Amino acid sequence: MHAYRSHTCADLTTADVGQTVRLSGWVHRVRDHGGILFVDLRDHYGITQVLADPDSPAFSAIEALRAEYVVRVEGEVKARDAALVNPRIPTGAIEVYVRSVEVLGPCEELPLPVFGEQDYPEETRLSYRFLDLRREGLHANMMLRSNVVRSIRNRMWDAGFNEFQTPIITASSPEGARDFLVPSRLHPGKFYALPQAPQQFKQLLMVAGFDKYFQIAPCFRDEDPRADRSPTDFYQLDMEMSFVEQADVFKAIEPVIQGVFEEFGGGRPVNAGWPQIAFADAMLKYGTDKPDLRCPIEMQVVSDHFAGSGFGIFARLLEKPGTEIRAIPAPKGGSRAFCDRMNAFAQAQGLPGMGYIFWRDEGGVIAGAGPIAKNIGPERTEAIRSQLGLGAGDAAFFLGGTPDSFAAVAAKARVEIGRELGLTDENRFEFAWIVDFPMYEQDDDGKIDFSHNPFTMPQGGMEALQGDPLKVMGYQYDLACNGYELVSGAIRNHKLDIMYRAFEIAGYPASEVDKRFGGMVKAFRYGAPPHGGCAAGIDRIVMLLADEANIREVILFPMNQRAEDLMMGAPSEPSNAQLRELGLRLLPES
Numbered sequence: 001m002h003a004y005r006s007h008t009c010a011d012l013t014t015a016d017v018g019q020t021v022r023l024s025g026w027v028h029r030v031r032d033h034g035g036i037l038f039v040d041l042r043d044h045y046g047i048t049q050v051l052a053d054p055d056s057p058a059f060s061a062i063e064a065l066r067a068e069y070v071v072r073v074e075g076e077v078k079a080r081d082a083a084l085v086n087p088r089i090p091t092g093a094i095e096v097y098v099r100s101v102e103v104l105g106p107c108e109e110l111p112l113p114v115f116g117e118q119d120y121p122e123e124t125r126l127s128y129r130f131l132d133l134r135r136e137g138l139h140a141n142m143m144l145r146s147n148v149v150r151s152i153r154n155r156m157w158d159a160g161f162n163e164f165q166t167p168i169i170t171a172s173s174p175e176g177a178r179d180f181l182v183p184s185r186l187h188p189g190k191f192y193a194l195p196q197a198p199q200q201f202k203q204l205l206m207v208a209g210f211d212k213y214f215q216i217a218p219c220f221r222d223e224d225p226r227a228d229r230s231p232t233d234f235y236q237l238d239m240e241m242s243f244v245e246q247a248d249v250f251k252a253i254e255p256v257i258q259g260v261f262e263e264f265g266g267g268r269p270v271n272a273g274w275p276q277i278a279f280a281d282a283m284l285k286y287g288t289d290k291p292d293l294r295c296p297i298e299m300q301v302v303s304d305h306f307a308g309s310g311f312g313i314f315a316r317l318l319e320k321p322g323t324e325i326r327a328i329p330a331p332k333g334g335s336r337a338f339c340d341r342m343n344a345f346a347q348a349q350g351l352p353g354m355g356y357i358f359w360r361d362e363g364g365v366i367a368g369a370g371p372i373a374k375n376i377g378p379e380r381t382e383a384i385r386s387q388l389g390l391g392a393g394d395a396a397f398f399l400g401g402t403p404d405s406f407a408a409v410a411a412k413a414r415v416e417i418g419r420e421l422g423l424t425d426e427n428r429f430e431f432a433w434i435v436d437f438p439m440y441e442q443d444d445d446g447k448i449d450f451s452h453n454p455f456t457m458p459q460g461g462m463e464a465l466q467g468d469p470l471k472v473m474g475y476q477y478d479l480a481c482n483g484y485e486l487v488s489g490a491i492r493n494h495k496l497d498i499m500y501r502a503f504e505i506a507g508y509p510a511s512e513v514d515k516r517f518g519g520m521v522k523a524f525r526y527g528a529p530p531h532g533g534c535a536a537g538i539d540r541i542v543m544l545l546a547d548e549a550n551i552r553e554v555i556l557f558p559m560n561q562r563a564e565d566l567m568m569g570a571p572s573e574p575s576n577a578q579l580r581e582l583g584l585r586l587l588p589e590s
Contacts (some may be wrong), residue, residue, distance in 0.1 A: 004072055004104075009473050010046025014076045016091050021096060023048060024072045026134065027065050029115045037062045039098075041073065044139075047089055050075065050096040058098045068114055068134070070105035071125075073098045122552075127566040129557055141460065141554050145542045149216055151531045152237050152319050152538075155256045161214040161239060168202035168218070169193075172515065173200060178222035184340035188583035194220035194233075197535060199455065200520050202240040203492055203549055206531040207523040214239040216538065222563075227550045228484055228540055231563040240434075240533030246475055246491055249532050250274075250433060253487065257479070257536060261429050266543045274479075278436040283403065284326075287411030289437075290482035293430040295418030299410060302327045302398070311375040314355075317400045325400040326410060329388045330417050333395040338420070339370065342397060345416055349409045351399070358395035359385055366392045415483065429481055429544070437476035440469040440505065452476045455520075456490040458502060465501045475532070486541060489534020496524045 005025040012021065025043035032038075038051045039062060050073050052059045058073070065071065075098040086092030111127075112120045114134045125132045133140055172179045172193040176197045179193040195201075197219050205213045216225070217238040225231035241252060254274060261270045271293075282289050285298040301323045317323050333339070339356040346354040348387040357368045367373075368381035388396055398412065399406040418424040439458050441451035448469050456474035458464045464472045479487035499521075503513045514521050540556040552558040559565055579585060 008045040009041055009043040010090050012048060012077055012094050012096070014079055017079050017094065019077050020074065021070065021077055022074045023050070025070070026114075027067055027069045027071060029067060030062070030065055038095075039065065039073075042134075043069070046091060046098060048062040048091045049086075050093075051256055052098045056098055058101045061101045061103075063096060065101075065103075065303065067106060067339050068107040068131075069103055069472060070107070072102045072104055072586075076099045092163070114140050115488050117184050122560060123566060126552075126558065126560055129567050133556070138553065141546045141548065144264060144546055145538070145554055148260055148542055148545065149235075149538060151260055151263055152256060153216065155259055156214045156237070156239070159212075159252060159256065161212040162210060164210070164213055164215055164218065164280070166198040166205075166215065168195065170195050170201075171516075180220045180222050183582045185582055196221050197236070198238050199453070200517065202238060202533060203455065203494075203520060203531065204523055206240055206242045206492075206527045207367055207526070209242075211242045212240075213533075217535075219306060223560050225559070225563060228543065228559060230539060230551060230555060231561075235260075235538040237536040237538060238533070239535070240531060242529040242531045244491070244530070246435070246477060246532065247488060248479075249491070249534055251429040253479075253489075253534055253536070257431070257487065257541075260541065261545065265429060266545075271428070271430050273434055274431045276433045276435050279434055279438065280436070282434050283407060287407040287409075287414060288483075289434050289478060290480040290483060290485040291411075291432065291434075292415050292418075292424070293432055293480075294428060294482060295415055295424040297329055297331075297414050297418050297423065299326050299328050299414060300388060301325070302384055302387065303386075305380045305398075306376065309376040309380055310476060311355075311372055312402050314398070322402050324403060325398055325401065326403070326406070327384065327388060328354075328397040328399070328410060328414050328417060329390055330395040330397060330421060331390065332393060332421050333361075333417060334360060334393040336370075339395055339397070342413065342417060342420075346397075346399075346409060346413060349412060351406065351409050354413065355398040356395055357381060357398075359390060359392050382430065401452075431479060431481045431486075434478045435476075436473045437478075438470065439472040439474040439476075439502070442470060447507065453488075453490050454503065454506070455492050455499075457493040457495075458498065461495070462498050462501060465498065465505060469505045475535070479534075479536075481543060484540050484544065485537075487534050487536045489532065491530070491532035494524060494528040494530055496521065497526070499578065500511060568589065 001022055006022045009023055009025050009352045023041055028040035028042040028047060030037060030039050036051060036053045038049060040047050041050050052062045075096045077094050080093055080095055087426065112124050112131060114131060117135060117137050169182060169192045173196065177196055178455045179196065182192040182193060183196065184190045198215060198217050202213055215238045217236055218233055219236055220233045223229060223231055241249060258270055279289055282291055287299060299322050301317055306325045307318050309315050313315050314325050339358055355372045357370050357373045359366050359368050373381045390396060399410050438451050440448050441446055452474065455475060456476045459473045459475055475491035477489055478485050493502060500510050500513060539551050539554060543551050546554055548554055
C-alpha cells in the first residue's frame, strides 16, 4: 500500500465496502456524537467521513486532533445506514472506521477558520492566503480558473493557432499605464521594463511569418487597484493573426469565448450573434464603452425640450457650448419614493442629483408630475414622454452638462434603475462588440494624445490623418459583457509612413518613434503583412463565470488595495549591497 494513501478523499464508494484503505488529508472538522468521534477528512479532491468509537485503537489519537491537522488514517470502509447517507458528496454512502492515525503536520491556532464560508477581513485573508485557499469557495474558483485556461488553450490549438512565449524582460513602451522598471546590473543607469502586454513582440511574430499566434500571457502594469483590476499583474489570452480584417478577428475569437462561457457558465444563457455597437452610440445610449446589455434601458438626448424652457437650470446650461440634456427612461418607476431614491443615488455618486418626471393616469389622461414637469409645462412634458415611449406609471431621469461630466454617473444610474425595477435579467451573459473607437483624445490643455492602442490602423489610412485628428476613428474594438471589458484589440498599423504620421499627431517626432520602437520600425522596413488581433482578460472572464464581484476572489495570490503582498511582504526594501551593485541610491522622501 502507498505510504500516504490508497485512495483520495473523493474516491470511495459502496463498491469499496470491506476494504482496508489509507487516506491522507486535512482535518476539516471533528464531531463527537455520543462518544463516537467523526472526522471529515479533506484533500484536494473531496471529503470522506472517518470515525472511531472507544473500541478503536485510534480513538485517543483522534480525540487529540484539531482542525487543519494533516493526518494519515488507515481503516475499513463501511456502508452508512440508509438514513445517514449524504447525497451531496461522492463519498456520502460510506465511512471509514479508523484503526490507526498518524499526524503528518500539526496545526497551530487558526487565524481564520477553513470550515464554513464566513466573511473575514481582507487583511487577514491575504496575510494567510494559503489558509484562505483551503476554503471550499475559493478552492473551487481556482479550479475553475485552471479549467478555463485549459479549455481556452485547447480551443486555440483546435482553431489552428500556435502557442509562443514572448520575453518578460523588455524595453519600456507607452501602453497607457505605468511600467514596472527593472534596473540593469550590467548596464548601470539603464532599466528594463516588465511588459504591459506582448504587443510589439506579437506584431513582430507576424512580420516573422508565423501567421497565427496565441499565448496565455502575464502582463504587468503599475495601476491603481479596482474591484475588476489587479494593481500589478494579470493574465490574458493574447492572440494575433496575419492577412486579416476586423471581421476575421471576431470570427476567430468569438467561438473561443462563447464556448468557454457555455462550458463553465453553469447553464446561464449566452446571447448569439453578438451585436456591433459604435463607440459613439454606446456612450450616448449607455454612458460607457462597456455596457451591461442585460439592462434594456437606453438613454436619449432630450435637449430640445429644455432649450428656452421654464426649467432655468437646464435652459441656462444649454446656452453653453458642448452641453446637452440626457434622459434615462425608467419603465414602471413612476413613484415619488423611487424617484427620490434614485436622486439620492446620484448625490451619493457626487452629482447634485437627477431631475425627474413621473407620469400618472389622471382621469384617463396621462399627466406628468414632479418639479420639472411643473416648470416646463404639459406640452413639453408630453413631448418628452412621447419621445421616450413611456406611459402612466413610468418615469424619466435627467442629467445635464457636457457628456464627459455626467456620463459615468449616468451609466451607473441606468444599471441601478434597471436592477431596482426588475428590468435586468441578471442570470445570463450578454456580449457586444464596441467598434469605431476614436484614435485620439484631447486633454484640458488642448494636447492631442492616443485614446487607445497607439499601434492601431486608422480608418481611412493616411488620408484620414490629414484632417481633424479628433474625428479619426481606428480599427479598434472591445468586447463587453455584463458591464465589463473582456477583450480589447485592433487591426494594426503595419505601414511605416502611416505609423510615423499617427505618432506625429500625438507629439512624437520620427526620431522618438525610432528610439522607442526601433525593433518594430526596423521590422516594418522588411515586409510587414496586414495583421490584427486582440487580448482577452483571463481574470475577468473567470470572475464573471464564478459570479464574483471582486477580481481578488479568482487570483491565487493577489495584492491588496495598496498593491502590497501581505503574505510575502512585498514590496520590500533592498539592502545597501543590492543598491550598490545596481548603482542606485535612494533619495529621502521630501
